Amino acid sequence: MITPPTSSFFAIRITGEAADIVTNKLSPSTTADIFEAVLISDDFESDIFAYNEMDLAIGKIKAELNQEDITIETKLNPLYYPATREDIENSLEANSNDESFKFTGMEGNPFTMASTNIRRHDELVITASMACHQFELPSLTDILDAQKQERLQ
Amino acid sequence: MNIDLDHSNFAYTATIKLSELPKCKTQEDFPGVADLAVNSRNFSNYFDCTNSVKNYMDEVVKTINLDMANDHQFMIQTEVNPEYSGVDTKSKDWSTSELARLWVFEADQAEDKMIMAVGQARVFMIPREPSNNLH
Numbered sequence: 001m002i003t004p005p006t007s008s009f010f011a012i013r014i015t016g017e018a019a020d021i022v023t024n025k026l027s028p029s030t031t032a033d034i035f036e037a038v039l040i041s042d043d044f045e046s047d048i049f050a051y052n053e054m055d056l057a058i059g060k061i062k063a064e065l066n067q068e069d070i071t072i073e074t075k076l077n078p079l080y081y082p083a084t085r086e087d088i089e090n091s092l093e094a095n096s097n098d099e100s101f102k103f104t105g106m107e108g109n110p111f112t113m114a115s116t117n118i119r120r121h122d123e124l125v126i127t128a129s130m131a132c133h134q135f136e137l138p139s140l141t142d143i144l145d146a147q148k149q150e151r152l153q
Numbered sequence: 154m155n156i157d158l159d160h161s162n163f164a165y166t167a168t169i170k171l172s173e174l175p176k177c178k179t180q181e182d183f184p185g186v187a188d189l190a191v192n193s194r195n196f197s198n199y200f201d202c203t204n205s206v207k208n209y210m211d212e213v214v215k216t217i218n219l220d221m222a223n224d225h226q227f228m229i230q231t232e233v234n235p236e237y238s239g240v241d242t243k244s245k246d247w248s249t250s251e252l253a254r255l256w257v258f259e260a261d262q263a264e265d266k267m268i269m270a271v272g273q274a275r276v277f278m279i280p281r282e283p284s285n286n287l288h
Contacts (some may be wrong), residue, residue, distance in 0.1 A: 010185070012276065020175030025182050026169075027212035033205040035194045042172055042187040046268060 001146050002079050006131035007043040008113065010054035011129055014039070014061065018118075018125040022066045043143065046078070047113055047132060054130050058116060065120060073117045079137075080113045085144060101140055110137055111114050154234050156252060161194040161200035162281050167209055167274035168219075169257070176269060178220040195279060196263070204208075206274050210255045214273065226272065228260040252276045 014022055022037040023030060039057060044050040076123040078087040085151070091105025103110035111131045118126035138146075171180050172187035172281060191209070195201035214227050221227075232254045244254060247281040257272030 019191075022189075025179065026189075026216055027209045028192075029212060030205050030209040031208070033193050033196075034191045038188075038190040038192070039183060039186045040190070041185045044185075050185075057186060060184065062196050085286040132221045 001082060002114070002143060003139060004047060004080065004111075004135060006133035006135050007045055008047040008050035008130060009043050010039075010041045010050055010057075010131070012039040012054065012057060013037075013127045016067060016080070016123050017120065018061055018124045018129075021061055039115070043133075044138070047130065049129050051114055054114075054116070054128055058126060058128055062118060062125065064116075069121050071119045073104065073119075075115050076134065077110075077113050079110060079143060088140075088143065093122045103137075111135075154249075156199060156237055156278060158199050160281050162197055162205040162279045163195045163199050163252075163276065164172055164279060165202060165205065165206040165209075165274055167191050167193075167213075167255075168273070169213060170172045170262050170270075173269070174217060175223070176224055178219055181217060182257075197281075202276060203280055206233050206253075206276055208256065210257065210272070210274050218272075226260045227257050230256045230258070232256070252278055 001139050011036075015035070017035050019034055020031045021039075022032040022039075027034075041050065042054060044053065076083075076099075078084075078091055091103060092101040093104045094100075095102055106112040106115060106129075109131070111134055113131055115129040116126070117124060118129075168188055168190040170187065170214065171183060171189055174180065181187070193202070193205060193209075195203070210229050214229055218226050232244055233240065234247045234249075234252055235241055236247060236249060237252065253276040255272075255274040256267050256268075256270045258270045
């Protein structure tokens with residue numbers, strides 16, 4: 001489990017009827033003209049704080065959506081949050097030279113720490129991700145060792 | 154140069170820097186959010202697009218001004234790409250596809266100071282594809 005040494009932030013893409021909710025707060029007359037809204041946060045020192053703020057922002061919009069047939073899918077990046085060795089290995093893919101790995105989980109971006117997708121009637125209306133700024137990732141061995149230490153404790 | 158009204162679609166993007174509006178009540182609706190951006194649908198008619206972006210920005214500024222009471226009041230200033238208007242603008246980084254910019258800034262900023270914008274909208278021309286279905 002890695003603790004990122006950089007600050008964190010979140011981005012939320014809002015479409016469909018959820019975009020109408022956002023536009024309606026600012027400019028009711030143009031609701032039909034706005035295709036999508038994108039919310040970008042400030043930087044936060046703590047990823048926990050960034051995640052909580054993202055959750056709060058999503059919650060405000062979600063509360064105004066028609067609650068019928070809403071599905072919420074949240075994913076946590078096993079590199080940063082408690083996970084099994086299998087979870088970590090499933091998020092990696094060997095590069096063609098077989099000497100290194102690339103991270104394919106979380107849409108291939110190793111710096112995305114968490115994501116939340118909200119669908120209504122199978123239409124994706126909110127896509128949110130919380131990420132940290134880039135830093136040099138430790139080796140897979142170090143990540144797995146850190147994971148083992150966490151479990152031993 | 155003339156805007157190709159017959160073979161283009163039009164769209165706009167608008168961003169408000171909520172982080173620069175600390176007393177704005179709208180921030181309560183979007184906790185932790187620094188920038189709020191919207192992208193419009195594609196318009197087949199240039200005037201529908203410019204009316205929409207103007208309405209959007211007018212209503213946003215009205216909302217902000219109401220939120221801020223008399224502490225700070227904001228206004229809009231428009232620039233048109235000099236390539237189409239022949240009139241020089243403060244912005245120099247125009248691309249051919251960008252037609253206009255609407256800036257939101259505090260109304261009582263001194264003329265001699267650098268103006269700090271809290272919002273911006275940009276109107277773009279998009280080449281029309283034959284199969285492009287519009288609303």
